[in-house]
Amino acid sequence: MSVEQVSRRGILKTSLLGSLLAGLSTISVSAHAQEKDKENKKDMYDVIVLGAGPAGLVTAIAAKQAGAKKVVVFEKKDRPDGNAIFALGSVCGWGSRHQKEQGIKDSAEDFYAMMMDVSKQMGDPALNRTYTDNIPKDIDWLEQDIGVKFGKIRPMPYPRLGRTCRVQGEGITGGAQLVKKLLAAAQKNGVELKFEHKGIELLHDDKMNVTGVKIQTPSGQKEYYSKGGVAIATGGFSANPEMVDKYIGGWATRMVLRGSKSTTGENISLTMPLYTKFVNMDQFHSGPIVKETHVNPADVLNSGYGIQVTTGGDRYMDENNTYVIKARTTAQKTLDNKAWVIVDSNCPVLGNVIDKYNRLNSPYGKADTIEALAKQVGLPEKKIVKAVQEYNDAVKNNTLDKLTPANTYKKPHLIEKAPFYAIPLNGGMTATFGGPLINTKAEVQNLDGKSIPGLYAVGNSAGGIFFHNYAGGAQLGAATVFGRIAGKEMAQRAATSK
Numbered sequence: 435m436s437v438e439q440v441s442r443r444g445i446l447k448t449s450l451l452g453s454l455l456a457g458l459s460t461i462s463v464s465a466h467a468q469e470k471d472k473e474n475k476k477d478m479y480d481v482i483v484l485g486a487g488p489a490g491l492v493t494a495i496a497a498k499q500a501g502a503k504k505v506v507v508f509e510k511k512d513r514p515d516g517n518a519i520f521a522l523g524s525v526c527g528w529g530s531r532h533q534k535e536q537g538i539k540d541s542a543e544d545f546y547a548m549m550m551d552v553s554k555q556m557g558d559p560a561l562n563r564t565y566t567d568n569i570p571k572d573i574d575w576l577e578q579d580i581g582v583k584f585g586k587i588r589p590m591p592y593p594r595l596g597r598t599c600r601v602q603g604e605g606i607t608g609g610a611q612l613v614k615k616l617l618a619a620a621q622k623n624g625v626e627l628k629f630e631h632k633g634i635e636l637l638h639d640d641k642m643n644v645t646g647v648k649i650q651t652p653s654g655q656k657e658y659y660s661k662g663g664v665a666i667a668t669g670g671f672s673a674n675p676e677m678v679d680k681y682i683g684g685w686a687t688r689m690v691l692r693g694s695k696s697t698t699g700e701n702i703s704l705t706m707p708l709y710t711k712f713v714n715m716d717q718f719h720s721g722p723i724v725k726e727t728h729v730n731p732a733d734v735l736n737s738g739y740g741i742q743v744t745t746g747g748d749r750y751m752d753e754n755n756t757y758v759i760k761a762r763t764t765a766q767k768t769l770d771n772k773a774w775v776i777v778d779s780n781c782p783v784l785g786n787v788i789d790k791y792n793r794l795n796s797p798y799g800k801a802d803t804i805e806a807l808a809k810q811v812g813l814p815e816k817k818i819v820k821a822v823q824e825y826n827d828a829v830k831n832n833t834l835d836k837l838t839p840a841n842t843y844k845k846p847h848l849i850e851k852a853p854f855y856a857i858p859l860n861g862g863m864t865a866t867f868g869g870p871l872i873n874t875k876a877e878v879q880n881l882d883g884k885s886i887p888g889l890y891a892v893g894n895s896a897g898g899i900f901f902h903n904y905a906g907g908a909q910l911g912a913a914t915v916f917g918r919i920a921g922k923e924m925a926q927r928a929a930t931s932k
């Protein structure tokens with residue numbers, strides 16, 4: 435019955451009016467409440483995940499598999515756009531089917547010891563133990579549940595042990611292929627995927643329980659709520675210069691991004707208001723890269739051949755360092771974050787490296803004398819000739835340790851066989867290791883040493899596992915291990931919430 439109909443019946447002036455209008459208003463209030471309730475239900479999830487990288491997608495799938503009914507992944511870009519797209523796709527673990535089939539003997543203890551060694555014993559022991567305990571079955575899960583195809587076990591990118599299962603890229607990077615498979619599995623499992631939905635603020639109640647998230651959608655801002663909590667899977671902060679400056683140092687802001695421009699530090703900015711404990715904020719992984727062409731010259735840097743000079747023509751570091759340290763030191767010790775490897779034709783990996791540079795049309799120098807080489811690439815000729823001469827003399831006289839800076843090559847090689855090559859490089863940042871400290875349930879910790887109810891962090895967003903360096907393949911491994919743990923925990927939380 436409409437108000438108009440009521441009026442027409444001429445009862446407007448009667449005493450019934452008040453009660454009728456009151457009745458109508460009850461109807462409209464309750465209809466409004468129902469509408470609101472419906473709306474709220476629509477926006478109420480069991481599990482909310484921010485970020486559609488491997489960590490976020492694994493979390494969402496695991497939550498569904500553990501019984502959560504409504505699971506959503508909000509992704510700020512129109513597609514997954516994190517570091518995973520650039521990743522080789524190595525996943526490191528022990529006890530996998532592949533290791534067994536290839537007769538590689540391994541153990542949990544050896545694997546755990548390696549993880550801790552790589553972090554210089556600074557990685558969180560409980561988190562590294564959790565990784566070690568879960569990775570064998572999680573590699574199986576990637577294969578069996580997600581349909582990931584792994585190639586033969588290869589030596590890890592670092593340290594070079596037989597523990598790497600590499601996702602077969604099939605024409606794209608292994609990391610992108612992993613994301614593709616996870617996206618398909620998420621859809622198959624009924625996970626809602628909302629692209630161009632950026633997490634901009636965590637919502638919490640008056641007891642600091644995380645209850646939801648405010649999202650910037652293409653049509654404005656909207657609040658979404660979750661019974662099981664919110665998982666931060668937004669990656670690290672390498673693409674946020676202000677944070678890199680604050681937590682690592684100004685010199686690091688000049689490093690070239692080896693990964694995604696979307697890793698802008700929402701793991702920090704979103705969680706900071708909840709008095710979150712951040713750890714390892716100055717720690718990151720680096721690698722060499724050529725800024726203009728994104729060629730990776732790591733092989734020549736790891737070869738044990740040649741010397742490394744600045745654009746001013748000076749040797750600036752011990753060449754017997756890993757590519758990680760070489761990339762970092764280049765950014766730290768040169769203003770232009772640029773250096774050159776001067777190497778001769780005896781270097782065994784040169785063929786591959788030069789092929790790569792040619793394929794990507796990336797400039798390098800090649801000449802029959804050191805002087806001509808320096809001239810060709812614009813390096814100070816006299817200084818380069820002198821640096822090579824000093825190095826060669828030190829190799830012959832066994833006095834490399836007296837050079838400034840000292841060189842500690844175990845089996846040094848002369849720079850003597852033409853043609854000589856000058857390979858350029860810049861220091862690049864792969865990923866930051868710092869972030870909200872998690873416990874073994876992937877729950878974010880606050881500054882009082884307690885879990886923040888309803889807040890989880892996974893993948894590159896989470897802090898505690900990595901320090902100094904990472905065992906090649908352990909980042910995607912950690913995204914899988916802790917994503918599965920978080921998904922299960924959140925599903926349970928949703929099931930028991932009132």
Ligand SMILES: Cc1cc2nc3c(=O)[nH]c(=O)nc-3n(C[C@H](O)[C@H](O)[C@H](O)COP(=O)(O)OP(=O)(O)OC[C@H]3O[C@@H](n4cnc5c(N)ncnc54)[C@H](O)[C@@H]3O)c2cc1C
Pocket residue numbers: 484485486487488489490508509510511513514515516517518519520521522523524525526609631632633634667668669670692693694696697698700864865892893894895906907908909910911913
């Ligand atoms: C060149 C390179 C090679 C690598 N190779 C390997 C390798 O072989 N093996 C290995 O283990 N690791 C490797 N890594 C590291 C690996 O890529 C990362 O550890 C992995 O991608 C982390 O996954 P993630 O899901 O945590 O984050 P990401 O893959 O970075 O994904 C984060 C996602 O969150 C989204 N996002 C960000 N902010 C928001 C927000 N506010 N709201 C919603 N969405 C948001 C981003 O757009 C992105 O899609 C490599 C990295 C690089 C750069």
